[in-house]
Amino acid sequence: MSDAAVHDDHHDHKPTGIGRWLFSTNHKDIGTMYLIFALTMFFVGGAMAMVIRAELFQPGLQFVNPQFFNSMTTVHALVMIFGALMPAGVGLANWMIPLMIGAPDMAMPRMNNMSFWLLPFSFTLLLSTFFMEGGAPAGGWTMYPPLVFQLGDGFPFLIFAVHLLGISSIMGAINIIATVFNMRAPGMTFMRLPLFVWTWIITAFLLIAAMPVLAGGVTMLLTDKFFGTAFFDAAGGGDPLLFQHVFWFFGHPEVYILVLPSFGIISQIIPTFARKPLFGYSSMVYATASIAFLSFFVWAHHMFAVGMPLAGELFFMYATMMIAVPTGVKIFNWTATMWKGSMTFETPMLFAIGVLFMFSIGGFSGVMMGITPVDFQYHDTYFIVAHFHYVIVPGIIFGIIGGIYYWLPKWTGHMYDETLGKWHFWLSTISVNVLFFPMHFIGLAGMPRRIPDYSTQFADWNAIISIGGIVFGLSQLIMVWVVIKCIRGGEKATDEVWEGAHGLEFTLPSPPPFHSFTTPPEVTEASAHS
Amino acid sequence: MSVDKLKRTVLGLIAVSLFLVSGAVLAEYPLNLTEGVTETSHRVYELHMIILYVVTVIGIVVFSVMTWSIFHHRKSKGAVAAQFHHSTTAEIIWTVIPILILIGMAIPATQVLIFMEKTGDAEMTLKVTGHQWKWQYDYLDEDITIVSALHADDRAAAQIDSGINPESIDNYLNNVDNPIVLPIDTKIRILTTASDVIHSWWVPDLGWKRDAIPGFINDNWTNIKKVGTYRGKCTELCGKDHGFMPIVVHAVTKEDYAVWIEEKKAEKAEAALGKDMTMAELMEKGATVYAANCAACHMAQGEGAAGLFPALAGSPIATGPAGDHISKVLDGKNLMPAFKGQLNDVDLAAVITYERNSWGNDAGDMVQPSDVKAAR
Numbered sequence: 001m002s003d004a005a006v007h008d009d010h011h012d013h014k015p016t017g018i019g020r021w022l023f024s025t026n027h028k029d030i031g032t033m034y035l036i037f038a039l040t041m042f043f044v045g046g047a048m049a050m051v052i053r054a055e056l057f058q059p060g061l062q063f064v065n066p067q068f069f070n071s072m073t074t075v076h077a078l079v080m081i082f083g084a085l086m087p088a089g090v091g092l093a094n095w096m097i098p099l100m101i102g103a104p105d106m107a108m109p110r111m112n113n114m115s116f117w118l119l120p121f122s123f124t125l126l127l128s129t130f131f132m133e134g135g136a137p138a139g140g141w142t143m144y145p146p147l148v149f150q151l152g153d154g155f156p157f158l159i160f161a162v163h164l165l166g167i168s169s170i171m172g173a174i175n176i177i178a179t180v181f182n183m184r185a186p187g188m189t190f191m192r193l194p195l196f197v198w199t200w201i202i203t204a205f206l207l208i209a210a211m212p213v214l215a216g217g218v219t220m221l222l223t224d225k226f227f228g229t230a231f232f233d234a235a236g237g238g239d240p241l242l243f244q245h246v247f248w249f250f251g252h253p254e255v256y257i258l259v260l261p262s263f264g265i266i267s268q269i270i271p272t273f274a275r276k277p278l279f280g281y282s283s284m285v286y287a288t289a290s291i292a293f294l295s296f297f298v299w300a301h302h303m304f305a306v307g308m309p310l311a312g313e314l315f316f317m318y319a320t321m322m323i324a325v326p327t328g329v330k331i332f333n334w335t336a337t338m339w340k341g342s343m344t345f346e347t348p349m350l351f352a353i354g355v356l357f358m359f360s361i362g363g364f365s366g367v368m369m370g371i372t373p374v375d376f377q378y379h380d381t382y383f384i385v386a387h388f389h390y391v392i393v394p395g396i397i398f399g400i401i402g403g404i405y406y407w408l409p410k411w412t413g414h415m416y417d418e419t420l421g422k423w424h425f426w427l428s429t430i431s432v433n434v435l436f437f438p439m440h441f442i443g444l445a446g447m448p449r450r451i452p453d454y455s456t457q458f459a460d461w462n463a464i465i466s467i468g469g470i471v472f473g474l475s476q477l478i479m480v481w482v483v484i485k486c487i488r489g490g491e492k493a494t495d496e497v498w499e500g501a502h503g504l505e506f507t508l509p510s511p512p513p514f515h516s517f518t519t520p521p522e523v524t525e526a527s528a529h530s
Numbered sequence: 531m532s533v534d535k536l537k538r539t540v541l542g543l544i545a546v547s548l549f550l551v552s553g554a555v556l557a558e559y560p561l562n563l564t565e566g567v568t569e570t571s572h573r574v575y576e577l578h579m580i581i582l583y584v585v586t587v588i589g590i591v592v593f594s595v596m597t598w599s600i601f602h603h604r605k606s607k608g609a610v611a612a613q614f615h616h617s618t619t620a621e622i623i624w625t626v627i628p629i630l631i632l633i634g635m636a637i638p639a640t641q642v643l644i645f646m647e648k649t650g651d652a653e654m655t656l657k658v659t660g661h662q663w664k665w666q667y668d669y670l671d672e673d674i675t676i677v678s679a680l681h682a683d684d685r686a687a688a689q690i691d692s693g694i695n696p697e698s699i700d701n702y703l704n705n706v707d708n709p710i711v712l713p714i715d716t717k718i719r720i721l722t723t724a725s726d727v728i729h730s731w732w733v734p735d736l737g738w739k740r741d742a743i744p745g746f747i748n749d750n751w752t753n754i755k756k757v758g759t760y761r762g763k764c765t766e767l768c769g770k771d772h773g774f775m776p777i778v779v780h781a782v783t784k785e786d787y788a789v790w791i792e793e794k795k796a797e798k799a800e801a802a803l804g805k806d807m808t809m810a811e812l813m814e815k816g817a818t819v820y821a822a823n824c825a826a827c828h829m830a831q832g833e834g835a836a837g838l839f840p841a842l843a844g845s846p847i848a849t850g851p852a853g854d855h856i857s858k859v860l861d862g863k864n865l866m867p868a869f870k871g872q873l874n875d876v877d878l879a880a881v882i883t884y885e886r887n888s889w890g891n892d893a894g895d896m897v898q899p900s901d902v903k904a905a906r
Contacts, residue, residue: 058701059696060687067770068836140767147727147742147769150865152837152853213546234745240728241743265555275605277615305730305765307722307748310647314640321632325625331592342611345604348821355554356596363587371635373642374578377563378739380765445560446734448765451773453688456702457560 033090041083077141102185129154187523199264206409252348260401274341320370347421351402383443414490434468571737652719660729733762816884
């Protein structure tokens with residue numbers, strides 16, 4: 001235990017009662033709130049996925065009408081992306097970035113509080129639409145006009161919910177950039193930053209560049225609906241496709257906003273359990289930056305079927321294929337990190353390896369869909385549903401879960417139940433493949449996405465998929481149990497927690513004091529680079 | 531577990547799963563893209579298979595390295611961690627090789643794409659208009675219009691608690707009331723557009739899909755090589771009944787196509803005469819037209835959907851003066867489309883009469899095709 005940490009203990013008084021959380025300016029408490037919020041939304045969105053899979057379990061309509069089904073797919077996506085994945089990433093950033101760079105807190109603690117507390121209000125707006133005339137949004141999470149204008153009273157609620165989320169994300173991003181740029185401990189140069197911090201800086205810049213574009217797009221929707229503009233109405237000289245271009249100019253970077261923090265997490269986990277330094281640290285940083293840069297030039301691959309000029313289709317095809325190169329570099333670097341290591345397979349490592357394998361599958365189908373002429377067949381079928389769920393579930397969510405298992409002992413001071421953690425991993429991994437792999441087949445065979453009922457030749461696969469879905473959903477309850485159990489007690493965690501762990505967060509006691517690094521640590525070449 | 535035993539186990543598992551999969555292929559587990567019936571679809575299929583093989587091989591190589599490492603470089607087997615963390619040579623190799631593979635894929639992809647975008651020299655033109663939730667087909671050279679909606683049998687089965695087993699309907703959700711007919715061995719220009727929201731017209735056997743966007747026209751082409759019936763779907767979310775607006779194309783010989791065109795022209799001329807019909811004729815025809823065009827929103831028994839679509843049973847329009855009813859159907863209102871461009875006088879007269887005299891509505895009057903014609 002460092003002197004600084006001992007010193008901190010004397011000042012470890014924390015606020016009490018509800019005020020501790022409502023008015024919190026502490027990065028650890030705010031991080032915890034983000035994570036709890038994300039977990040709650042994960043189950044809200046998951047419940048909607050269960051409704052979808054129940055309806056699709058067999059052909060014919062059994063439980064919900066088509067309009068409500070469309071609301072389920074739409075709100076499932078919005079809740080998962082904006083309510084579960086992004087807040088989980090920000091929560092981990094809040095908890096870990098100050099600890100990893102040797103800073104006492106985030107640079108702007110009050111803004112941090114506001115970024116978080118906007119989220120519950122935003123989702124109250126969004127979810128209240130279920131009780132309104134005309135129901136919840138049902139035109140897809142992409143909110144394409146003119147369909148989105150058919151939403152009833154919920155329309156302005158949807159728009160303002162998105163606005164609040166955008167404000168929250170931008171404030172969070174500014175905070176992270178300000179923190180990393182200004183509050184690194186002496187000796188913590190940029191090229192000594194842990195990869196998780198690097199991926200988050202790049203993510204934060206993506207957020208600042210992309211979120212205002214979304215805000216602009218949805219504002220144009222609002223004025224088209226209520227103030228007589230015609231940005232997206234051909235009859236008034238506008239173009240419905242303009243919205244798609246604006247949306248995906250946000251939407252594609254958004255994919256990397258979600259995935260880069262997960263890449264950062266597994267770049268921390270794999271070296272720890274391989275007991276070997278990360279292979280190609282600087283190429284990892286450059287590859288991440290290249291992916292982020294390229295992500296602004298590929299948006300139209302989401303809309304090959306809209307009918308673009310040949311030159312546009314070729315440009316976006318080539319640009320999309322290029323993203324495979326830096327992504328491949330990252331996969332190879334992780335593999336090289338494991339190569340000739342001395343590996344053990346605790347739960348965080350299992351989830352990280354899961355990411356490696358299954359994110360790659362999502363990458364392969366991504367390359368396939370980047371090829372414009374074949375995408376004319378794949379587009380808007382279950383093939384794309386399989387693709388992005390492979391990227392998001394075993395790619396991003398597994399990374400986040402891995403991070404939670406990895407740092408949980410640090411946060412709580414107790415080791416989690418390893419047996420239950422392994423059960424969680426294996427059940428999730430088997431069921432997630434039963435859930436999403438057959439979607440490739442039914443997509444290729446011609447089943448469109450976003451339909452509540454389907455032709456009978458898809459019945460057998462859909463039944464299997466639904467079973468995978470239910471098992472996957474139930475498996476996630478194990479994680480909740482593990483976390484609760486770990487908070488309440490368990491084997492005492494050491495400062496280092498893991499045998500091969502490096503980094504400033506592992507020089508602090510477990511759990512760290514309420515105020516940590518009030519005296520900055522010294523970082524040297526030897527102590528940097530996990 | 532010894533390595534040999536492990537290998538045997540893994541091989542056994544692979545054998546068993548291959549057996550299961552091969553059995554499954556024969557049953558109802560569709561797995562792959564269709565080869566289709568046009569040159570485009572064949573070329574797209576070949577490209578798809580090439581890329582699929584390439585990524586599969588890459589996958590096998592990469593996953594093998596990872597798996598090897600996982601099994602051999604583990605602490606429990608006494609592995610001691612090497613401490614290397616950089617190799618410029620390796621980094622260059624695994625940057626350059628993927629670039630070369632991608633260039634290898636981009637070349638055929640570019641060729642196919644250029645081929646697909648050559649829409650010139652078409653021998654006939656079909657304009658496809660997406661409506662919520664049916665397709666309208668205008669044969670521009672022949673001045674014929676077909677409106678094609680989900681077949682009434684499928685619609686009846688696709689209701690909650692319908693009591694009809696979807697398995698009892700052949701091609702469930704892929705049947706329409708009025709299929710379109712196209713000639714084979716003819717380069718057909720297909721224009722897609724929409725009247726309300728964005729739809730997307732997809733027949734997998736033709737090898738492509740293309741969005742139908744209100745206010746804009748996309749052009750595409752096809753040249754079907756084989757007589758047959760090809761089915762497709764709307765693939766862009768277009769509201770409540772997005773899943774229920776299929777496409778059925780009958781591809782026939784040029785001779786059969788000419789015969790069909792003549793039949794359609796004769797039907798059209800018959801409808802244009804505006805002959806008066808009896809109540810029974812109007813009601814019978816009206817029921818069919820209602821099922822295809824109105825039931826999606828106003829529901830089978832005219833009960834509507836609270837908050838979304840008004841009920842017709844007992845509605846002031848359907849029980850009030852016929853003139854108001856006719857103009858509402860002709861011109862539409864809010865979400866309700868204008869039907870004057872979609873349905874002919876006979877269909878409109880029949881469906882309006884049907885609505886005025888069903889589900890307890892007892893206006894008792896008849897609307898004749900001549901009334902509709904006068905109101906246009």
